Amino acid sequence: MGATPLATEPILVAIDGPAGSGKSSVSRAAAEQMGFGILDTGAAYRALAWLSLHTETDLEDEAAVLALMDAWSYRTTLQGEQLIGIVLADGEGYDTFDVTSEIREPEISGQVSRVSKHPQVRERLNAMFREIVATSGLPGVVIEGRDITTVVAPDAPVRILMTASPEVRATRRQGELPGATHEQVLADITARDAKDAAVVDFLNPAPGVTLIDTSDMNFGQSIQAVIDTVEEARGARPSNEKER
Numbered sequence: 697m698g699a700t701p702l703a704t705e706p707i708l709v710a711i712d713g714p715a716g717s718g719k720s721s722v723s724r725a726a727a728e729q730m731g732f733g734i735l736d737t738g739a740a741y742r743a744l745a746w747l748s749l750h751t752e753t754d755l756e757d758e759a760a761v762l763a764l765m766d767a768w769s770y771r772t773t774l775q776g777e778q779l780i781g782i783v784l785a786d787g788e789g790y791d792t793f794d795v796t797s798e799i800r801e802p803e804i805s806g807q808v809s810r811v812s813k814h815p816q817v818r819e820r821l822n823a824m825f826r827e828i829v830a831t832s833g834l835p836g837v838v839i840e841g842r843d844i845t846t847v848v849a850p851d852a853p854v855r856i857l858m859t860a861s862p863e864v865r866a867t868r869r870q871g872e873l874p875g876a877t878h879e880q881v882l883a884d885i886t887a888r889d890a891k892d893a894a895v896v897d898f899l900n901p902a903p904g905v906t907l908i909d910t911s912d913m914n915f916g917q918s919i920q921a922v923i924d925t926v927e928e929a930r931g932a933r934p935s936n937e938k939e940r
């Protein structure tokens with residue numbers, strides 16, 4: 697067996713896509729199979745929305761949200777079970793919150809776009825994402841979100857836009873929300889996508905980005921499509937020569 701040279705920087709796999717396309721779950725499984733870490737950037741936006749609501753900060757007030765970011769420290773695991781935490785300096789000491797489950801509540805999904813629309817908030821979070829990846833010590837990291845292929849890591853050797861039809865995405869999301877009707881879930885994700893798409897384009901692949909439409913793929917096929925794309929890119933040509 698040939699020796700593999702030690703990577704000094706992690707190999708980046710950038711994945712974007714709309715709600716329910718499979719980004720988080722497929723990225724997580726693919727990362728695990730490749731021995732890579734996974735950074736779910738949406739979780740940070742959700743955690744910030746949670747903290748804004750928890751501290752009764754006006755989500756429309758960018759300066760107030762930025763002030764909150766001066767006081768918080770965001771914690772996330774990159775491998776194994778996903779745990780999301782917030783450490784908040786309160787003037788005298790620190791409060792710590794495990795928000796792993798709460799950030800998935802429909803209330804947060806309904807409010808998060810109000811925080812993610814602020815340009816300076818995005819810049820600060822993007823700097824944090826780059827720092828987390830650079831200091832991860834891992835051979836590779838899959839980063840998933842909305843603007844990873846275009847803004848956070850436009851030079852990543854692997855860039856993927858994962859999509860699925862709105863109906864398929866709503867059906868998948870509905871499976872995670874007991875009691876919700878298909879129509880309601882479809883309306884919710886469509887409304888959130890519309891708000892988010894006004895800030896960044898995650899519905900059309902930028903030049904050089906590989907499109908993976910999972911509408912007719914099962915979970916295993918979607919994971920394999922990501923792994924194949926990574927292997928192709930690592931084995932051969934730069935990603936901007938291999939549009940599908």
Ligand SMILES: Nc1ncnc2c1ncn2[C@@H]1O[C@H](COP(=O)(O)OP(=O)(O)O)[C@@H](O)[C@H]1O
Nearest residue numbers: 715716717718719720721868910913914915918
């Ligand atoms: N290709 C697929 N086939 C079937 N179910 C899928 C597929 N991809 C994702 N899912 C399921 O759909 C749901 C939403 O996926 P998720 O990864 O949360 O999407 P996103 O992060 O894009 O919002 C999850 O329950 C997931 O297991």
Ligand SMILES: Nc1ccn([C@@H]2O[C@H](COP(=O)(O)OP(=O)(O)O)[C@@H](O)[C@H]2O)c(=O)n1
Nearest residue numbers: 715716737738739741808809812841842843
């Ligand atoms: N890179 C990113 C990731 C998420 N987000 C925001 O964070 C929200 C939650 O992202 P998510 O990835 O957890 O959402 P789902 O697709 O999993 O429902 C999105 O609706 C966007 O408002 C963003 O603006 N940019």
